[in-house]
Amino acid sequence: MGTYLITGATGGIGTAVAELLRERGHDLILTGRSAERLDTLAGTLRGGTAHAATQVINPGAVASPPRSAPVTTIPLDLTTPRRIEAALAMAGVPARLDGVVHAAGMVHLGPVAQLEADEWMEHLSVNLVSAAELTRLLLPALRAAExxxxxxNSTAGLRANPEWSAYAASKFGLRALADSLRAEESSLRVTTVYPGRTATEMQRSIRAQEGHAYAEDDFAAPGTVARVLVAALETPRDAVISEVTVRPN
Known part of the structure; x- marks a missing residue:
């Protein structure tokens, strides 16, 4: 079993990833802005017994008995990247970390003519700078576990549409971060997942900003995106899924 840290763990995709990883018996470190919501999620995940599994799919492996996978929480406000180091120091991070899933994100639509500096800085802080800072701080633990x-990311990280400039810019930057990290850290595997529109609370907010009704069935389920993401984590060590796009059908 491995240990995985998930940002945005109380969001749609983050929660779905946490559920799948816990089912496989992994230890989880959940992060998010709200300590109360993190505690609620952690309690739910602790409520059942995780199914043990190896970190990488191995058809010949003998299944281990079920166990209770530890679930811990670290409240993090990603709008203030400079405070992440202190928060991690107070919480304590394992010396070995099998993976980090950067699932946190925010979006506020608006034309370039109306987006003010604070909105640009919030997008960049939450969606890009905090991911870079958290990755930097966790690199020793990630290197130890390879x-x-x-x-x-988002399909907005592949193409920017009208009124999506700040969000798309942050996601284009996140793609660059992933590409550079992949080239610099040969012992690590790096994957970028580009979900299209997904049935989450963020999508509900986006539809409201666009002036349209929200219909869950119009979008991909968070669990579907999570399954693709976890499949990338479980790819055998002789390969890596470097990029994958998941669009609603």
Whole structure:
């Protein structure tokens, strides 16, 4: 079993990833802005017994008995990247970390003519700078385990549309971060997942900003994106899924 840290763990995709990893018997470190929501999620995940599994799929492996996978929480406010180091120091991070899933994100739509500096800085802080800072701080633990870093990007990180400039810029930057990390850290595996529109609370907010109704069935389920992401984590060590796009059908 491995140990995985998930940002944005109380969001749709983050929660779905946490559920799948816990089912496989992994230890989890959940991060998010709200300590109360993190505690609620952690309590839910602790409520059942995780199914033990090896970190990498191995059809010949003998299944281990079920165990209770530890779930810990670290409240993090990603709007203030400079405070991440202190928060991690207070919480304590394992010396070995098998993976980090960067699932946190925020979006506020608006034309370039109306987006003010504070909105640009919030997008960049939450969606890009905090991911870079957290990765930097966790690199020793990731290197020790030859771990895996997954960036949950967006199809907006591949193409910018009207009124998506700040969000898309942050996601284009996240793609660059992933590409550079992959080239610099040969012992790590790095994956970027580009989800299209997904049925999450963020999508509900986006539809409201666009002036449209929200219909969950119009979008991909968070669990579907999570399954693709976890499949990348479980790819045998002789290969890496470097990029994958998941669009609603």
């Amino acid at each position: 771990g895996h870093v997954v960036f949950v």
